[in-house]
Structures are given as structure tokens and as C-alpha cells.
Amino acid sequence: MKRLFGALFLTLGILGTTYGLDIQKLAALEVNLAPVMNTTDPAALQALEAQFASPTDPLTRVKAGIARHNLSRIIGNETHRGNAQAAVDDLKGPAHGPDAELAAIALAYLGSATTLKAREDSNPVGKIMAVNDGWAILGEAVDKYGEATFLPRMIRVWVAGALPDFFGKDGDLLKDVAALDVWDKAHPGRMTDAVRAQMALAQGNTFKKQKDLTKAMVAWKRAVALDPEKKGPGKAAAEALDRYGD
Numbered sequence: 299m300k301r302l303f304g305a306l307f308l309t310l311g312i313l314g315t316t317y318g319l320d321i322q323k324l325a326a327l328e329v330n331l332a333p334v335m336n337t338t339d340p341a342a343l344q345a346l347e348a349q350f351a352s353p354t355d356p357l358t359r360v361k362a363g364i365a366r367h368n369l370s371r372i373i374g375n376e377t378h379r380g381n382a383q384a385a386v387d388d389l390k391g392p393a394h395g396p397d398a399e400l401a402a403i404a405l406a407y408l409g410s411a412t413t414l415k416a417r418e419d420s421n422p423v424g425k426i427m428a429v430n431d432g433w434a435i436l437g438e439a440v441d442k443y444g445e446a447t448f449l450p451r452m453i454r455v456w457v458a459g460a461l462p463d464f465f466g467k468d469g470d471l472l473k474d475v476a477a478l479d480v481w482d483k484a485h486p487g488r489m490t491d492a493v494r495a496q497m498a499l500a501q502g503n504t505f506k507k508q509k510d511l512t513k514a515m516v517a518w519k520r521a522v523a524l525d526p527e528k529k530g531p532g533k534a535a536a537e538a539l540d541r542y543g544d
Contacts, residue, residue: 319446324399325488328447330357331403334364343369356392360404363388367407370414379418385411402443406450409435413457429465432457444477448489451478452497459500468504475501492531495524499531502538515543 337343343365350362363385370381389411393404413432416425436457439450451474458471475497482489502517518535525532 319398319402319443321446324402324447327399327403328449331361331364334361334368337365338368338372340369340373343372353388356395356397356400359388360392360400360407363392363404363411364407367411367414370411370418375417382411382414382418386415402439402447403449405435405439405443406453409433409437409439409450410453410457413461429461433465433467440474445481448478448481448485448493451481452493455497455500459503463507468507471500471504491524495521495531495535498524499535502535506538506542511542515539 334346337346346365347362347369350358350365353359353362366381366385366388370385373381386408389404389408392400393408395401395404409432411432412435413429415432416428419425419428436450436454440454442450444450455471455474455478458467458474461467478489478497482494498517498521502514502521505511505514505517518538521535522528522532522539525535528536
């Protein structure tokens with residue numbers, strides 16, 4: 299995760315528009331927001347949260363929302379509450395605002411933050427509603443912006459991989475990983491090896507849940523190859539290979 303959004307190379311092939319979006323501006327926003335997106339240390343996230351306290355402009359609101367989203371994703375539970383809702387409050391304005399490129403990122407994080415509310419809710423009905431509402435928002439983000447940026451599908455893969463089996467999202471996760479692979483080939487230079495490794499790890503873990511260890515090991519090996527220093531997903535994939543196979 300640390301370098302999940304490394305430098306994005308702007309090639310001539312992406313300096314245009316997709317569904318009315320300015321792809322150069324969108325890619326630049328991904329770089330601008332990368333320091334917040336990549337932060338996973340709780341203390342660092344709390345410092346960012348303080349830095350972005352009471353945001354007013356849309357970009358700062360998105361930065362604040364992503365920081366609070368990441369805090370909820372890492373430490374959120376029924377006793378550490380509030381970050382998911384705070385993220386939703388920060389993101390919902392920019393997600394439906396006039397800046398379409400910023401909205402493409404904000405809407406995806408809004409969907410994930412909405413599902414994270416389930417972890418901070420002690421009411422089982424509230425948990426299910428939060429997941430269903432968040433999943434619907436993620437679907438909207440993929441439908442609107444999935445051809446312009448990998449972020450909506452990538453974030454939906456994160457969410458699907460974290461949900462309990464009760465929600466039955468394994469098939470959706472595998473479809474999103476496959477779609478991202480196609481997208482990556484059509485947009486060379488946009489996705490980093492760190493992103494690819496995250497997707498390969500998620501794919502492998504899902505195949506393992508489906509009791510297909512052969513496919514799981516292929517995916518885990520790909521994650522290790524993409525993260526040979528084993529600082530992120532490659533470490534988890536290598537541990538899975540040691541545990542279940544060769």
C-alpha cells in the first residue's frame with residue numbers, strides 16, 4: 299500500500315477525454331492525492347486529519363475524506379467510531395460537484411466510506427444497509443468513471459475482499475480484477491506495479507476461498523513478482539505460498 303499510487307506516466311495515448319473527462323487532469327489529481335491515498339499509518343493519518351480540519355474547498359475536502367476513510371479502514375470498529383461518517387460527510391459534496399475529474403475519485407471513496415460505516419455500527423440491520431448503500435455508490439462510480447480511471451474498480455476490489463462471505467461478492471471481485479487487467483493493457487503506464495500486486499493478491503485470496511488453490515498460487519506468484527521486495531502485497535502473497543503450496 300505504501301507506494302500504491304506511484305508516479306503516473308502521462309503518455310500521448312491518455313492526453314485526451316473519456317466520457318467528457320479531461321484524462322490529463324484526472325491523472326494529475328491521482329498524483330496530487332497520492333500522498334493521502336498511500337498513507338496507512340494511524341498516527342500519520344490523524345496528523346493529516348488535523349491538517350485538513352474544517353476543509354472548505356472541494357480538493358481539501360476530498361483529502362480530508364480520504365484520510366478519514368483510511369483511518370476507518372485501518373482502525374474502525376464498534377468502539378472506534380466516527381471516521382467513516384466523517385469521511386462520507388467530506389466526500390459527498392465533491393462526489394456530486396461540478397468538478398467531474400475530482401468527482402471521479404471522490405465518488406469511489408464515498409462508496410467505500412459508506413460500506414465502512416458497517417464496521418462502526420453495532421446494529422446488524424444498519425451494517426447490512428451501509429454495505430448495500432455503499433456497494434450501490436461503487437457501482438455508480440464504476441459505471442460513470444471506470445473507463446477513465448482504474449480507481450473505482452480498484453476500490454471496489456478492496457471492499458469486496460473485506461466483506462464477509464454473507465454478501466457474496468467474490469464473483470464481482472474476480473470480474474473487477476479481470477476488467478482492470480483489460481483496462482491496464484489499454485492504458486499503458488497508468489497503473490503501477492503496486493496496484494497490480496494488490497489486485498493479484500486479492501484475486502489469489504478469492505480463488506483460495508473458492509478452494510481453487512492452483513489458480514490462487516498463480517495469482518499469488520504474480521503478486522510476488524510485482525512486489526519482489528515484499529514490502530506490501532508481495533509479503534502477504536509469499537506467506538500464502540509458503541502456507542499453501544510451493
